[in-house]
Amino acid sequence: MRTHQLVLHWIEGQLSEGKLAVGGRLPAERTLAEQLQVSRTSVREAIRILEAMGVVRAGVGSGPEAGTVVISDPTAALGSALRLHVATQHLPVSDIVQTRVLLESWAASHARPDSPELTGAARLLAEMDADGIAVDDFLALDVRFHLALADAAGNAVVSAMMGSLRESITGYASRLTANLPDWDATAVRLRSEHHEILDAIRNDDGERAARLVASHIEGYYREAGVRHP
Amino acid sequence: MRTHQLVLHWIEGQLSEGKLAVGGRLPAERTLAEQLQVSRTSVREAIRILEAMGVVRAGVGSGPEAGTVVISDPTAALGSALRLHVATQHLPVSDIVQTRVLLESWAASHARPDSPELTGAARLLAEMDADGIAVDDFLALDVRFHLALADAAGNAVVSAMMGSLRESITGYASRLTANLPDWDATAVRLRSEHHEILDAIRNDDGERAARLVASHIEGYYREAGVRHP
DNA sequence: CCGCGCCTGTGGTCTAACCACACTCTAGGG
DNA sequence: CCCTAGAGTGTGGTTAGACCACAGGCGCGG
Numbered sequence: 248m249r250t251h252q253l254v255l256h257w258i259e260g261q262l263s264e265g266k267l268a269v270g271g272r273l274p275a276e277r278t279l280a281e282q283l284q285v286s287r288t289s290v291r292e293a294i295r296i297l298e299a300m301g302v303v304r305a306g307v308g309s310g311p312e313a314g315t316v317v318i319s320d321p322t323a324a325l326g327s328a329l330r331l332h333v334a335t336q337h338l339p340v341s342d343i344v345q346t347r348v349l350l351e352s353w354a355a356s357h358a359r360p361d362s363p364e365l366t367g368a369a370r371l372l373a374e375m376d377a378d379g380i381a382v383d384d385f386l387a388l389d390v391r392f393h394l395a396l397a398d399a400a401g402n403a404v405v406s407a408m409m410g411s412l413r414e415s416i417t418g419y420a421s422r423l424t425a426n427l428p429d430w431d432a433t434a435v436r437l438r439s440e441h442h443e444i445l446d447a448i449r450n451d452d453g454e455r456a457a458r459l460v461a462s463h464i465e466g467y468y469r470e471a472g473v474r475h476p
Numbered sequence: 477m478r479t480h481q482l483v484l485h486w487i488e489g490q491l492s493e494g495k496l497a498v499g500g501r502l503p504a505e506r507t508l509a510e511q512l513q514v515s516r517t518s519v520r521e522a523i524r525i526l527e528a529m530g531v532v533r534a535g536v537g538s539g540p541e542a543g544t545v546v547i548s549d550p551t552a553a554l555g556s557a558l559r560l561h562v563a564t565q566h567l568p569v570s571d572i573v574q575t576r577v578l579l580e581s582w583a584a585s586h587a588r589p590d591s592p593e594l595t596g597a598a599r600l601l602a603e604m605d606a607d608g609i610a611v612d613d614f615l616a617l618d619v620r621f622h623l624a625l626a627d628a629a630g631n632a633v634v635s636a637m638m639g640s641l642r643e644s645i646t647g648y649a650s651r652l653t654a655n656l657p658d659w660d661a662t663a664v665r666l667r668s669e670h671h672e673i674l675d676a677i678r679n680d681d682g683e684r685a686a687r688l689v690a691s692h693i694e695g696y697y698r699e700a701g702v703r704h705p
Numbered sequence: 706c707c708g709c710g711c712c713t714g715t716g717g718t719c720t721a722a723c724c725a726c727a728c729t730c731t732a733g734g735g
Numbered sequence: 736c737c738c739t740a741g742a743g744t745g746t747g748g749t750t751a752g753a754c755c756a757c758a759g760g761c762g763c764g765g
Contacts, residue, residue, distance in 0.1 A: 250717075250718065259559075259563055262560070262564050265565075275745075286719045288717095288720090292520065296528040299528060302560050305748090306726095306747075307726050308727035309728040309729080309744080312727085324553075324561075330488075331526070331529055331531050332530075332636075334488055335491050336497070337498060337632070338632050338633055338636070343633050345634075349578070350578070402574055402575060404575040405571070407561075412633075478748070480749095504716085506714095516751090517748095517750070517751090518749070520716085534717090536716045536756070537756085538759040539760095541758085542716080542759080
């Protein structure tokens with residue numbers, strides 16, 4: 248076993264045993280290196296991996312923002328991993344879109360009508376209704392709206408996966424707008440579809456919401472010229 | 477931006493531009509460090525992250541197995557990320573199981589009856605029917621059977637996510653068997669359910685297959701005493 | 706012609722030093 | 736007495752240079 252993996256396992260063990268929890272701090276790199284009888288280099292490699300996985304955050308200086316503290320940001324890890332694999336062209340974008348439809352339909356049909364996330368979603372829709380909103384701003388709000396819907400279903404894994412799927416194709420989706428024949432017309436349609444989806448969820452009609460979400464997403468990509476299997 | 481991120485972006489750029497593809501080799505660490513005008517340490521930190529993400533594999537010595545070569549193993553990345561976050565107890569196991577049901581039902585209903593993966597799945601079932609098979613061997617085959625079903629749907633993202641979900645709770649699932657009142661009886665039931673699922677897929681009855689898969693998984697966890705939302 | 710070592714280049718690890726940063730303490734002046 | 740400017744301390748960030756184990760390739764000797 249390589250040295251940094253030893254450090255990794257030690258930290259994972261501390262997490263599993265509850266000796267290290269979200270918000271807690273790892274020992275300083277030099278201290279940890281001495282404790283585990285390895286070099287600081289190896290400790291740092293392990294911490295880098297944990298950082299990339301969204302498990303810790305490293306901060307310089309001193310004070311509350313400093314040191315290596317345990318966080319929990321699964322979305323970051325999954326997102327960058329997916330993005331990299333999309334770059335290797337071993338994860339087709341069409342598969343990502345298809346998975347997104349699957350997850351998001353499920354979330355829509357399981358979203359709780361009275362969840363606070365839906366209130367946030369409604370606020371986002373109001374912002375998107377503003378006149379003369381820029382395309383990029385609209386898309387940013389759109390992402391947040393869809394994530395809010397996913398969160399409303401109350402499944403952390405589905406939320407994280409949804410977020411990571413979106414993150415991994417953000418650049419791609421934004422380039423897609425160039426393919427649209429008439430952005431303004433599309434924006435009008437997207438707005439009304441958003442409202443329909445939200446209404447369906449609030450009326451506790453999960454099945455309809457799921458159908459609407461699926462056709463909403465697939466319709467967008469079809470209009471932008473993406474093939475679906 | 478930190479130094480290792482610069483290296484990371486450079487490599488990701490090479491991947492996106494197609495100058496680096498699966499099977500290709502990265503320049504040697506010392507060479508890359510000189511090219512990018514950074515220290516070898518920083519290069520190594522970037523490579524460690526890519527390795528953890530399942531994007532490269534590092535091998536010592538010389539020959540075909542040596543050097544840092546580009547691979548594509550999204551499952552590894554997602555799996556270890558999920559496992560770590562489960563360790564932080566910010567991803568409830570019940571959410572993972574629920575997501576697994578969602579993905580696997582979808583896969584069962586979209587699996588192509590004539591796909592080669594199903595032949596492999598059938599072979600796995602035959603192995604599981606062997607008399608006196610050890611519990612751990614049975615479970616290992618079970619994992620492979622379910623993954624084969626997921627692969628049969630032909631969506632790389634769903635396959636990777638399924639694999640990572642299974643990996644992240646392997647240890648957990650194996651501990652669960654201790655909760656079962658009568659393993660032998662359970663094993664008999666699981667075997668017959670597996671055959672039913674496979675038959676449904678082969679008869680092109682995706683809807684039935686999805687239902688069977690869902691109750692198969694949920695039934696197992698219920699019997700082992702796991703609560704579902 | 707074959708086989709045994711040396712050579713080379715790879716990643717793996719370690720040490721030791723320096724930097725930038727941000728808080729904390731302290732000594733000095735008002 | 737209070738406030739402020741400075742030194743002090745501990746954090747991660749980065750670098751240079753050295754050594755190790757490994758595995759294939761090459762050349763020399765049998």
